[in-house]
Amino acid sequence: MASSRHCEFSLREADHYWAIAYAAMASPCEVLVSCKTRSEAEELASLAFQETKRIEQKFSRYRDDNIIHSINCSNGETVRLDEETARLLRYAGQCHNLSDGLFDITSGILRKAWTFDGRIAEPDGDLIKSFLEVVGWTKVELRDSDIKLWPGMELDLGGIGKEYAVDRVAGLLSKTSGLSLMVNFGGDIRVIGESKEHRTWSIGIEDPSKDAGAVGVIELTEGAVATSGDSRRFCYFRGIRLGHILNPLTGWPVTGAPRSVTVIAKNCTETGFLATLAMLHGDSAETFLAAQDVTYHCIR
């Protein structure tokens, strides 16, 4: 193992591939690519790192210099959108439709009413009601290249951004190198295979009730894996364990959801959305997934 001279990422040579690692989007980011030389790995690492950072900087809600900040501080004014942002928001709106309102990027503000630190919660019903006033994608006016929100509304692309970044980085690296590769940002995974190589990547699924060790292994040559779960962020209310996934229609955490949902599908964006939406379906998460014709694992 040798560490790279670049400080942003580290490189490690493994059996028939190179592993690139860096931290971004509040997750450990790992890229495994079947290149042969360090210089090749370095070049791809720098490409992956730059694209990840670009997306993080552009769509993070924790920055005050990006489009999300401009939108969230627009106070009812119309904001011009670049092509990529408009595309991403259009997609978020379509997800809202497909999910009958369960998936809503305007619902992030509801988190301010909850603390998911494993202790007993004391939710303030009035506060939740006041937050619900400024939640709801139907209140958003999105046009071709501009957007208008009600004053006080906020967008949070947390439910899309990381998955989108995984697919973008995987697509970019595949197009550049033509090699088999796996991109894994904190459990959101995309695998792209080069037909000549027949490389299979093994992905472990962890049990949220255990601290370490995989309970299952998925072998992938092409596709995506995403996991949604409440293993680390939850609270108790009247003796019931509540996971951190909030229903934007009620402002309350979803009840009866599995501890963890893992979905395997084509790309990470689609897969991540299905896993999140399954959690939002609570009790009927499995029914929902079964209707989607995808491979999934639910841990209850």
Place this chain on the structure above:
Amino acid sequence: MQLNSSKSIRGALATITAALLGANAVSVAGQGKLESSLLYYSESGRVRAGEGIVNISKQLKGDRNIGVKLTLDGLTGATPNGAVPSSKAQTFTGASGRTQNVVQPGVIPLDGSFRDMRFAVDANLSQPWNRVTSSVFGGHFSAEQDYYSFGVNSGITRDFNRKNTTVGLSGSYSHDIVAPRGSAPIPFAFLPVPPDQPPSDDEHESGGVHSTRPKEVFDVVLGVSQILDRKTIMRLNYSYNRTSGYLNDPYKILSVVNDQNSPDAGDPVNYIYESRPRTAGRQALYGQVRRDLAGNTIDLSYRYFWDNWGITSHTVDFFYRWQLKGDKALQPHLRWYHQSQANFYRPFLVNGVAFPQYASADVRLARFSAVTAGLQYSLPITGGSRLNIAAEYYTQVGDRSPPEAIGILRQYDLFPRMKVLMFRLGFESGF
């Protein structure tokens, strides 16, 4: 709200996800692109031309890209033949030797109405060698009634600085054949003036023995493109061109006029074919900046050109792409051009004065300024295709009364203003 958990959304989700990820950067191997356009060109009172272009490019396995472009154009009308107006009617024999063209007094002579068709095919194959280096090879062939061109080209580009900088070097060589209607005239050969008899079936008397003449064209371009920030790209190019062989325009002539002291000062004594050097060396520096302004694009470029014939020119080109609702776009375009004259440009020669080594009255070698103003509207049509509709107006202004004009020529417009209208209809589509 009652949730329907057994509803399948997978198909709709695949569609919207593809729309999100499908756009740029994500693997597009196997995609092809078809561009076609129709152009109509109308020069007031002179030339009308139509052109059709089909350009097909397709991405092959391994990121190779192949492109084939077919062009067909047709031209009809007349251009100035280089002679100056006269106080008397002037008669010119057509290049074929079979037609005569009578030009009224005071009118700038145009060569007899002609028609020509040109067919051209260009093909190129680009091939990436690794992630930072790629090359392109190509060839072209074009044919028209009096001109043939065969060429090859090749180039290499390399990315540096994490793909923020791209350096490219390309070269091309073309072997052309000039096959003038009639034959290639000998420089400074006299035309029969005035032809008192109807022209015979023989070629005009200046006709040389060679009916075709070769021309070699060699080009090198060195370019750098640099991403300045996420919204701005800059390009710089240096180009060198060397052309040798038969560089005369076989249809351009000069009037040899009576000198200052003659009673008929400025009226033609006879006409001669033009004579240009047999080589030309041309160089140009080009700079372009393109910037994205919240979805709109601004593009500004400047080109400085100089050659060893004494021409220097400046071109400033500007366009703004204004993105409208519904993926439509409006693109105003402005270009300004100015050139100095070639050192052998002579609007006419004077009888009794020794001829210079070279002389041409071709207005394209004169000092002039030109302005182009245009507007393009582009809109999406079914299935991801786009339609572009553009109109451009071009006007060229030169020296209407050059200081060297003598006698009667002082009264005439020696550089009539040129006005051109162009319409273009373009279609692009993926397949």
